[in-house]
Amino acid sequence: MDRDWAEPLDLDAVAAHAGYSRFHFVRAFKAVYGQTPGQYLSRRRIERAEELLRSANLSVTEICTLVGFSSLGTFSTRFKKQTRLTPSEYRAQHVGRGAALIPGCYALLWAGGFPGKEKPPAKQRNSEEAD
Numbered sequence: 001m002d003r004d005w006a007e008p009l010d011l012d013a014v015a016a017h018a019g020y021s022r023f024h025f026v027r028a029f030k031a032v033y034g035q036t037p038g039q040y041l042s043r044r045r046i047e048r049a050e051e052l053l054r055s056a057n058l059s060v061t062e063i064c065t066l067v068g069f070s071s072l073g074t075f076s077t078r079f080k081k082q083t084r085l086t087p088s089e090y091r092a093q094h095v096g097r098g099a100a101l102i103p104g105c106y107a108l109l110w111a112g113g114f115p116g117k118e119k120p121p122a123k124q125r126n127s128e129e130a131d
Helices: 011-018 022-033 037-055 060-066 072-083 087-094 104-110
Strands: none
Touching: 011 022, 011 037, 022 037, 037 060, 037 072, 037 087, 060 072, 060 087, 072 087
16 A cells, blocks of 8 residues: 555455455454554555645646545545645645745656556567567
């Protein structure tokens, strides 16, 4: 979850990878981390959004999508619950204290491309090419 925080959470796959049933995994995770896997992932996504709001010249909607939320309303509600500020209030309070904002196009490319764009297929190599 820390590595693929922007991807949708497939709880069954994560639990299977850990060798547990979905329900046992959620109980064990909550016992160790004090929150469910969904709550943990949401917190990690909000932390990434805070970083982008401070450093990238992207709209709140673009940041919402980049960090893995599909609903701007859910993103804004969870952001405010965690930070006590709306995303716009957070940006207004924290921008201008450090380096200039990173242009949005660079931030989007760094994050894996523009939302909705598929990556080109990997170049096919014939079996005689050396690795």
